[in-house]
Amino acid sequence: MVNKPFVPRQLPFGLDVIDQMTFINELIDANSNVTKYQTLLNSSPIDSQLLLHPVILNEAVQSTKIEGTQVTLDEVLEVEADERQNNKDTQEVFNYHRAIIEGKIQLSSIPISTRLFKFLHAVLMSNEVRGSNRSPGEYRKIQNFIGPPGCTIKTANFVPPEPQLVDNYMKNLEEYINDPSDNLNPLIRAAIIHAQFETIHPFLDGNGRIGRILIPLYLYNHNVIDYPNLFISDTLEKDKHKYYGYLNDTRYKDDWNQWIKFFLNCIAEQSKKNIKFIEEVNDLYKQDLQRVKSIINAHSASSIFDSIFKMPVFKVKHIANMTKLSEPTCRRILSRLEDEKIIFSNQRPRSKTYYYYSLLDKLR
Template identity: 30%
Template sequence: MDAAEFSLNAPGQVIPIATQGASTVAFLPDPLPPEIPVNRHLLRAVETARAALAEFVGESRLVEDISLVTNPLQWMEAVATNRIEGTHTEMSDVLLQKAAGPSSDPTRVSSNLEVLRSLEALEAGASWISEGRPLSLAMIREMQSLLLRDARGGETLRGRFRSSQAYIGNRAQGPASARYVPPPYEHIEAAMDNFIRYVSGEPTYSVLVDCAIQHYQFEAVHPFEDGNGRVGRLLIPLHLLAQGAIERPNLYLSAYFVEHEDEYFDLLKGVSTRGLWEEWIVLFLEAIRVTAGRSRQRVRRLLELGDIYRLRVREATRSQVALAAIDLIVRQPVVTTSQVKDHAKSSYPAAKTAMESLANLGIVNRLDSRMYRQQAWVAGQLIDEIYDV
């Protein structure tokens, strides 16, 4: 990283360092809050994002079973946030591993586990906030620890702030050519103490603007050896939940950031190098606006498909087990016969017959694969229209 990249507007200190036998610079962001001029352009972006979010929250209240809102959106987030980090998985593969157990392909199992651990970390953080506990460093460490539960060598990195210099870039080229070098590790404790005071206090600007600021700050400090991007993006809905901007952890921006990945990373760095706060915040607010609208559409379509499937079943059969299976499938689009049996409180043969009838109706497909431990049934239309990133 070159010191010449940083203008006088850079909101922090450029610190000369020597690491891995090379001389370069690191960046230490200033303590929060920053001074950001508020103009009409920014205010319009705030109001537009707030209105879209309010519509999504309002419609979500009308859904009796809140899992129909949260489940698909959480799965999308888990897949998308890992995709940003270079772990490319198919939604159907991850859902299959969750429902039917690991496949016989170790590479696929490992990638899917990263997604599943992201889901666990998000659920742990949401439970923490739902219990009335504030955002805290302990919660952040716990989430990072869950993310790295299956990582090779992760035991020494889990739940601890880093104790060495990190850099973001091509490992083969070394830190001098890094895209970004976060602050030396001895600054992390103070930076994270300031960070947690900011996110758990009263809003400085507005909840949505503060959320954009805290996401930048977390990524700039880069407190962990691994998992910073994923933890930072999982903190977005948790911050909004803790501040009362949303009522459930159901607004996830990673899919938008996947679509605008270059702009996302360029503006995160642009804040550090040139103080591009307004440009970054406007992008973040646009991510909220677009995501809230898309989430509303996905939930509406999920409810619509559930009604369509129930109507097909009622027209074709009197099976109450088949209807109960539909209730399960709209919550999780990959199921096993055993899961249907348990959900419907039926016998195994009755559950199997019900799923075969759903297959005949084109609602599910049977996956006859020796790669998984159990036979699974896949609702492909639900995955394609509702779950896929």
């Protein structure tokens, strides 16, 4: 029955559970496009660090949106630029962004493990966001359940395992992540690990977001990608009811093949989007950098433009801080770029906020 705590399979699965031939084409497509995306990113004339900040913020927006948070990328960037007051929704996005960055840093000294999961959860639930009073950084000690607002455990869509079993299930997951005894492709394992994490649902809140952060961290940690920058929340948000439906089918129908096929399709689709994005952004960077150099005609042109690329909603003080130029110099240069319609401002007489819409349009 749905209203009883679920008992997950232990990992790794037997050969009777997964039939790789049912999703072999999807696996080939996903691997091919991930490789193409990484190759294109590494050969880009743009320093990947310039794009990581707004791209990861956009991932944070999409991932929190799946959980019902109503915030846009523009709003988040405006908070960062001191143009808009911070609130719980935007703070959730900043927490998610910080969890990804600090998760990568932690991987240099600790494996993907209970210690890392609890660390990421504490970051995610910091700064008094929703759920910050629900045992941040600790596995749950009480029964939880998943369903529409107002549902009870008897009417829930899914009831995760009993709380006293969480530690054992997470230990099994941790062992599978770090020392798998199967011969599955890492992308297939990523699909299994994500679904198993969501099924165990070890925290009282934030499980979906931690589970989605786990995907790029796992792929990065296992050398599938060069940086934890392959995010599928945008694709999952578009098909979120299919996402939840296939997850539930792994539980109540033991249908892992359909879930893995769906997951691989998401990886391939997002990689293709990323490829298109990188190609378009490469063209934009080359084109607008030349325009900026022709307008400014100074050695600071590249550093000014790189700063705008990294922070497409900004004030003079942000550019001055990133370039180490004086604020009057930055103000004069930005005024010229605005005159040439490369950037736009809110036209305030003091403390203007500038927008680099050419990049924002591609990020949205």
